[in-house]
Amino acid sequence: MKALSTSVVVVGSGSAGISASFELYKQKIPFILLERGDKVGGAGKFGAHGVFAINSKQQIAKGVTYDYQQAFEGLTEYNHYFVNGELLSRFLKKSGANIDRMTEMGLSVTVEQSEQEAHLNDPLVYHKFNNFKDKMNNWDQLPAKFVEAGNTVLTETAAVDLDYENGLKAVIVEDKNGERTRISTQKVIFADGGYCGDPNMMAEKYADSKNLLNLGERKADGTGIKLAKKLGADTNHTPVLFAHGCAPSLQINPMRRDSSVETLTNLPLFWLDQTANRFVNEDIVYDFAMWANAAHNVGGKYYVLVDQKTIDTFKTQQVNLKDTFERQFCEVGETPRTTVGPLPNIQQDFDDAEKTGEVVKANSLSELSEKLNLSLPALQRSVDAYNHAIDVQDDDVFLKPTDELLFNVESGPFYAIVEHCAILGTLDGVNVNRNCEPVREDGTPIKDLYIVGNNVNGLYSDGYPSYEGIANGFAFVSGWIAGEESIKSLKQTKMEAL
Structure with missing residues (x-):
């Protein structure tokens, strides 16, 4: 088996994965980005048209009064309190700053009235990509920046296992030819987009799975969810x-x-x-x-x-x-x-x-x-x-x-x-804490792992709500959170070793 080494492995290059990678890139933390497909991107790149946010500079300039209290209470009540309140809070409070951060990534958006007829009178919370083609092109340019800074991007490569004993030792990956590589690492961020590409998981959770039309990422096969569960993560949640x-x-x-x-x-x-x-x-x-x-x-x-x-x-x-x-x-x-x-x-x-x-x-x-x-x-x-x-x-x-x-x-x-x-994917998987760390049934976190985007439980009770762009907004922000928390943990470990 070939061997590589890095500080963090990011699994998936959709909205959550590219966002986590960007944070590591900005903070000069070595990482390897894995992408199962032959090009970077997931549902957020190929399908999404915008993101949800509150209190962005654009909203403030337009005098938008829809604020944290209204968003938090609205989503909590919409989901009948079947939500991870701390994670929802952290997402909402970072969502406005995420708009400027996306501009920094080359993924500029503009707050605009909702595209959907039913939401024309909704508060201005939807930030739409300025140009869909530019979004695609700029997304493709990010990996080159990562590599230029000394990091590695591996396409047509998927995580298949973890070496974990009282902490993460390595991520085992496999390329399209079946060749495996051991990546020694301290942290892994699973941003691989849920499980809509695994027909067995879909059939287990949805009685109508054969009738569903999957317009999402069929390469999203639940790997991150399965590997976290293997280590004891709590995956109990109503399918979403x-x-x-x-x-x-x-x-x-x-x-x-x-x-x-x-x-x-x-x-x-x-x-x-x-x-x-x-x-x-x-x-x-x-x-x-x-x-x-x-x-x-x-x-x-x-x-x-x-x-x-x-x-x-x-x-x-x-x-x-x-x-x-x-x-x-x-x-x-x-x-x-x-x-x-x-x-x-x-x-x-x-x-x-x-x-x-x-x-x-x-x-x-x-x-x-x-x-x-x-x-x-x-x-x-x-x-x-x-x-x-x-x-x-x-x-x-x-x-x-x-x-x-x-x-x-x-x-x-x-x-x-x-x-x-x-369907564009699935929205349930692993229970996490406010730092996007997977937790066991007793609430204790599984260290060195981070679960983000469509792999996460706790934003929705039983279905996708009519808050336009919220799944994509959460993907970007949760990737950002995981990037920040992994860096914080790495620095803490380094301090303790001195």
Whole structure:
């Protein structure tokens, strides 16, 4: 086995890992950064559009009054007090300073009203990356700075084991060819992004795991969580899915923006669950987290049902509905569209999706029920009830706004878009203290280990909340905390050795 030596090993180069590495780099502490993929970055680089913060200089300049008390009490109450209060407090109190720190990293953000329609009147807490392309490029430049300062960045290399006896001795890593290296080190920071890439862990925790559409980091296989648990870390917590939006498939998903099928899934049309029942006010489409939670609640899959007349209308007309993802892809200051259509390629898009199974087409409701294995009486009842709500302009069950009660479902062919709960990862793993050290069930910390980002329990009770950018904000700040605490511990050990 090859051998290397350093002071700290950082596992993962997403938001938490790159943030921890930056702190070590600034303080001139030798480290080795490991990245399982062939390039640096995780969900925070490839998907996130911003971070949550309070009391940033930008917010203060704009006169934002939403402060620590409101944020702490709001998140604590939202999660019914199933939170790690000290860790939440430390995150919130450092979140404002993190905005300037991100600028120093080359990852500049600007406080801007939330992208999502449901949050347009929320307090100004969302700090959006100024330019998505620049963010990607600047993230890629950070490893070169680390290496220039004498550190090591190993891509296509994963941690597989720890040598631990009354303290950390080494991290055992393995490259893409299966060759192992022993890295002698004093500290390790696990920032490897949760476990959404481990199908066994997902199936164990989520009954609907087969229906979930993973748009997150499939390389995140729970290594940090597993190795911490092996050393006695407490991993007891309600599973927390990083549910965020919905989509038909990896081929037809919001990141691609190239299919009319995907466009219609982003609108408050007519939704049915796997029992042929309507299950939510479809207006929830305008809140990504709650939209995905609603889908997760009905088994991770549902159907968007439209008829031919609706398809033809979208093909030739402009419709006064907002595409929920329209804002997501606007740069800072850009004005989003507030209508949809005309969509001249919609028929071809639906025909193509029918061939691949993302859309199921039938000439009658009876045929549709057979193809989807739905109860025909339940399907007919749901369609009749929805059409009645359209006719009288009153949704007396789910209370959809009248200006969204536009399209009934009357005559075939009928089209059912197969929609899945999309996830960006997982948000539970290891119980930690305020310093991001894993703790045992008795609350004592496991020294020399730090757990950050999506590996951490204690920020959420059972689901991702509607505080935009909070997962990414916590990833950056928790990586910063772990970097600071590892440096403090190294210095303390050095002092004790003198």
